[in-house]
Amino acid sequence: MTHLNPSEMDSYRDQGYLLLRQAIKPPDLVSVRALILLLVDKHAGQLYQTGKISCLYEGEPFERRLALINQQAKLGASLWDLTRAFDCPELFHLICHPVILDSLESLLGAEIAWTGSYVTRLKVPRNEGTIFPWHQDSQYYGQATQHLHVVSLWIPLVDVAEDNGCLYVIPGSHKWNLLKGQRGADNKVHTLEEVEQRGQPVALPMRPGDILLFSNLTFHTSKLNSSNSVRWSVDLRYVAPPQAQRLTEQQRRGYDSLKTHYRVEPITVRSRQPEKMASLAQLQAFARCYSSQRTAVVKTHVGGIEPHAWMPS
Numbered sequence: 001m002t003h004l005n006p007s008e009m010d011s012y013r014d015q016g017y018l019l020l021r022q023a024i025k026p027p028d029l030v031s032v033r034a035l036i037l038l039l040v041d042k043h044a045g046q047l048y049q050t051g052k053i054s055c056l057y058e059g060e061p062f063e064r065r066l067a068l069i070n071q072q073a074k075l076g077a078s079l080w081d082l083t084r085a086f087d088c089p090e091l092f093h094l095i096c097h098p099v100i101l102d103s104l105e106s107l108l109g110a111e112i113a114w115t116g117s118y119v120t121r122l123k124v125p126r127n128e129g130t131i132f133p134w135h136q137d138s139q140y141y142g143q144a145t146q147h148l149h150v151v152s153l154w155i156p157l158v159d160v161a162e163d164n165g166c167l168y169v170i171p172g173s174h175k176w177n178l179l180k181g182q183r184g185a186d187n188k189v190h191t192l193e194e195v196e197q198r199g200q201p202v203a204l205p206m207r208p209g210d211i212l213l214f215s216n217l218t219f220h221t222s223k224l225n226s227s228n229s230v231r232w233s234v235d236l237r238y239v240a241p242p243q244a245q246r247l248t249e250q251q252r253r254g255y256d257s258l259k260t261h262y263r264v265e266p267i268t269v270r271s272r273q274p275e276k277m278a279s280l281a282q283l284q285a286f287a288r289c290y291s292s293q294r295t296a297v298v299k300t301h302v303g304g305i306e307p308h309a310w311m312p313s
């Protein structure tokens, strides 16, 4: 068991986020990277066959290849829908990774549900569409969720630094309550207040193996990737299932709002009662249901632009 120690828990409570260095082993990310490689390979093959690129860039490093392909094909952030490969057993090893669930147990309690959100983000070089303005995740989930504790988990698949679009957070901003935000033409929430006037942002450079946990009220942003490589990352969301806690009326409304946002009931991935935990088959069925709903919603919103590269949480 690798639960958080008291000082890590205090830090999360105080700052609204916790960065755990080398919490998971880079080999734990191999299958996720392999899946991406497969998708990029297919993407390159299709573009090559239709004459949009003149070579497959096969020998290029993981973080460079898609940047080169899309640059030549004059594509922005798009790779077709990464959720197509979503129900792969390999992904569930990461979602149910014991270190991740142990850390979450310290924050959420013994019962943990995964909301279904599994976003692979490809922040391609110099693409403004992949910038995330300062936001709190509850601004996306709905106002009522400010009374609920939802933990976001952010996992880099490559080295991330200020030049290629690492995350920034504002320590302590989770104590500000929910600030007003408005959806922009980019379909992202833009906070109405200048949050950098209120708190001091910190950049969070990370390496594969590091994991970041932050709350649904913690302000975070990611800026332009000004390097020439793709910043690949994965993010996930978890919550305590309602049976695990006596919810107040406000929290119950928050939970319903989260469910409405994700269009699925969060699925239990850790419990003191093993029979309550989802099997691999249940997780796969759940993931298929989640991604088909999500893809349909995103396609409707943006008129067919491929989702998930830039999709809000």
Ligand SMILES: O=C(O)CCC(=O)C(=O)O
Residues within 6 Å of the ligand: 121, 123, 130, 132, 137, 152, 154, 220, 221, 222, 233, 235, 313
């Ligand atoms: O990965 C990014 O660039 C932004 C991620 C984000 O805002 C989130 O996971 O809520």
